[in-house]
Amino acid sequence: MCGIVGYTGSQQAAPILLDGLKKLEYRGYDSAGIAILNDGAIKVDKVSGRIANLCELTEEGKKCPGTIGIGHTRWATHGAPTDTNAHPHLSNDGRFAVVHNGIIENYICLREELIGKGYHFDSETDTEVIVHLIEMYYRGDLRRAVIKTSARLSGSYALGVICTDKPDTICVAREASPLILGVGAGENYFASDVTALVANTRNAIYLDDGEFAEITPDGVTVFDPAGQTITKKISRITWDIEAAEKGGYEHFMLKEIIEQPRAVKATITPRIKDGKIVLDEIEWSREYLESINKIVITACGSAYYAGCAAKYTIEKLCRIPVSVELASELRYSDPLIDEHTLLIVLSQSGETADTIAAMKECKSRGARTLAIVNVVGSTIAKLADDTLYTWAGPEIAVATTKGYTTQVCVLYLVAVYIARTLDKLEDADYYHHLSSMLTLPKKVQEALDMNPKIPKMAKKYHATKSMFFIGRNTDYAIALEGALKMKEISYIHAESYAAGELKHGTIALIEEHQPVIALCCNTALMEKTLSNIVEVKARGAEVLAVAFKGNQEILSQADDVIFIPKIDTLFSAVVEIVPMQILAYYVAKENGCDIDKPKNLAKSVTVE
Ligand code: AGP
Numbered sequence: 001m002c003g004i005v006g007y008t009g010s011q012q013a014a015p016i017l018l019d020g021l022k023k024l025e026y027r028g029y030d031s032a033g034i035a036i037l038n039d040g041a042i043k044v045d046k047v048s049g050r051i052a053n054l055c056e057l058t059e060e061g062k063k064c065p066g067t068i069g070i071g072h073t074r075w076a077t078h079g080a081p082t083d084t085n086a087h088p089h090l091s092n093d094g095r096f097a098v099v100h101n102g103i104i105e106n107y108i109c110l111r112e113e114l115i116g117k118g119y120h121f122d123s124e125t126d127t128e129v130i131v132h133l134i135e136m137y138y139r140g141d142l143r144r145a146v147i148k149t150s151a152r153l154s155g156s157y158a159l160g161v162i163c164t165d166k167p168d169t170i171c172v173a174r175e176a177s178p179l180i181l182g183v184g185a186g187e188n189y190f191a192s193d194v195t196a197l198v199a200n201t202r203n204a205i206y207l208d209d210g211e212f213a214e215i216t217p218d219g220v221t222v223f224d225p226a227g228q229t230i231t232k233k234i235s236r237i238t239w240d241i242e243a244a245e246k247g248g249y250e251h252f253m254l255k256e257i258i259e260q261p262r263a264v265k266a267t268i269t270p271r272i273k274d275g276k277i278v279l280d281e282i283e284w285s286r287e288y289l290e291s292i293n294k295i296v297i298t299a300c301g302s303a304y305y306a307g308c309a310a311k312y313t314i315e316k317l318c319r320i321p322v323s324v325e326l327a328s329e330l331r332y333s334d335p336l337i338d339e340h341t342l343l344i345v346l347s348q349s350g351e352t353a354d355t356i357a358a359m360k361e362c363k364s365r366g367a368r369t370l371a372i373v374n375v376v377g378s379t380i381a382k383l384a385d386d387t388l389y390t391w392a393g394p395e396i397a398v399a400t401t402k403g404y405t406t407q408v409c410v411l412y413l414v415a416v417y418i419a420r421t422l423d424k425l426e427d428a429d430y431y432h433h434l435s436s437m438l439t440l441p442k443k444v445q446e447a448l449d450m451n452p453k454i455p456k457m458a459k460k461y462h463a464t465k466s467m468f469f470i471g472r473n474t475d476y477a478i479a480l481e482g483a484l485k486m487k488e489i490s491y492i493h494a495e496s497y498a499a500g501e502l503k504h505g506t507i508a509l510i511e512e513h514q515p516v517i518a519l520c521c522n523t524a525l526m527e528k529t530l531s532n533i534v535e536v537k538a539r540g541a542e543v544l545a546v547a548f549k550g551n552q553e554i555l556s557q558a559d560d561v562i563f564i565p566k567i568d569t570l571f572s573a574v575v576e577i578v579p580m581q582i583l584a585y586y587v588a589k590e591n592g593c594d595i596d597k598p599k600n601l602a603k604s605v606t607v608e
Pocket residue numbers: 300301302303346347348349350351352355398399400401488602603604605
């Protein structure tokens with residue numbers, strides 16, 4: 001989704017903005033631009049396509065003198081990804097420039113009103129109404145004009161505004177889109193994401209919805225909607241720069257796949273202390289847990305699939321019904337949720353618009369909310385009653401890997417924690433589960449090391465037009481994520497099916513050489529899945545199976561086998577997904593795809 005940056009200080013602004021925009025590339029975008037204020041005039045440079053085009057146009061920013069500016073990467077929603085629709089947008093009088101992340105839902109009526117008043121529009125964007133409203137409301141006080149403009153907007157926005165009358169000031173505003181201020185010495189910044197700030201400063205102020213700020217080289221001042229100054233805490237950004245860079249790997253995705261043993265360890269190990277699970281961050285009494293009659297997990301995309309994978313573990317251990325709901329559906333479903341529902345919200349970014357909306361809907365019906373998020377200080381983390389962070393570190397590739405596995409890990413911890421608190425686990429089982437979880441980092445490492453042949457398998461399967469992923473129970477949930485990984489980065493049509501469902505329709509699609517990826521790690525259901533493998537093989541399919549090391553039976557049934565180390569089925573998703581990620585990566589590489597930035601996708605989906 002769109003990314004925004006801003007700088008005011010004593011250095012040349014353009015190279016700093018371009019650098020910040022490059023750090024936001026992973027969010028997904030199709031045009032980019034900067035506006036620099038210099039000698040009383042604003043100069044805008046913007047182009048469709050990659051930031052490299054903008055760097056070329058501006059000679060890496062050298063052609064843009066000035067020490068204050070704003071920048072933007074646009075992910076087209078209203079209007080095609082053209083130069084004209086790219087941000088920043090200028091007011092008719094040329095005195096104001098605006099960058100915007102979010103969607104203005106009432107832009108059509110505002111546009112008509114402004115046209116009626118004589119303003120002309122250059123672009124098809126929803127954003128352009130903002131800059132004309134600011135011009136309309138401006139009476140010499142930029143802050144007031146921005147506050148008045150914001151009061152007219154419905155939807156979501158993180159805004160950065162510069163004005164020729166205020167040669168060193170940027171005014172920003174936030175409503176339902178992330179906005180972070182970077183506090184430096186003699187220079188200050190803003191961005192939609194800390195990754196664009198860490199190279200310059202580690203001191204950050206996270207704006208809340210409805211807040212505004214004025215940023216000058218000497219300081220930042222935050223205001224409420226009435227224009228009253230408010231004091232905000234300065235937080236320390238702990239992510240290091242190397243963690244947000246490729247570190248010698250060809251792609252962020254590969255780096256992030258390989259980082260999983262460390263990420264899983266960082267997420268689990270500190271929460272198992274002295275032989276018990278310690279979730280310092282949450283305060284659930286036994287009475288509260290006894291009052292829950294169901295758990296609803298909501299999320300989008302892979303985070304939703306992480307919920308699907310952990311549902312089995314939670315239900316098995318806690319004996320509480322769990323329903324996993326797509327946030328985009330839940331929000332409009334008039335859900336049966338009350339104070340006896342524990343709502344668990346999963347999100348790597350913590351900024352996914354549908355997930356936030358579903359969460360608000362369920363909160364308003366009385367549910368207590370637990371957020372499992374990766375980005376500290378994100379909207380979902382702030383909205384939740386309780387938050388458990390996945391300590392995965394920055395995830396840059398659009399296709400999530402370590403984000404997914406660490407979400408599943410936290411859900412495993414929550415499952416065992418609730419089951420133990422409710423006396424549903426005997427000592428022996430409890431300690432057995434703790435030690436199974438503590439072995440996960442090692443097992444993930446083994447899953448990485450055991451499969452040097454996957455790149456070769458990718459060469460065999462990459463040219464197919466479609467792939468089926470099949471499995472039962474936990475294997476089915478993992479197949480869902482495996483298929484998503486394959487389709488989003490390799491652009492191969494990939495679908496997952498509960499293996500037992502094949503004969504109810506899908507098997508009609510199986511023909512000679514159709515690749516079927518069969519997940520066979522659910523020991524109790526192995527024989528059943530083997531029967532399904534026989535069925536598809538009888539119709540000509542080529543089967544690539546995923547099974548536990550030592551499973552001899554599978555060798556005689558499948559054409560190819562990927563082995564993973566043996567692990568309790570309750571906790572297998574974290575290990576079993578790893579070869580699926582690697583397979584998708586190498587298939588995409590064979591197909592020459594833009595692995596870290598797949599077409600049409602964005603890392604952080606901040607619009608509905
Ligand atoms: C996964 O690879 C996707 N890029 C996508 O499905 C993602 O998981 C989804 O958009 C949810 O994002 P979130 O975890 O940041 O909320």
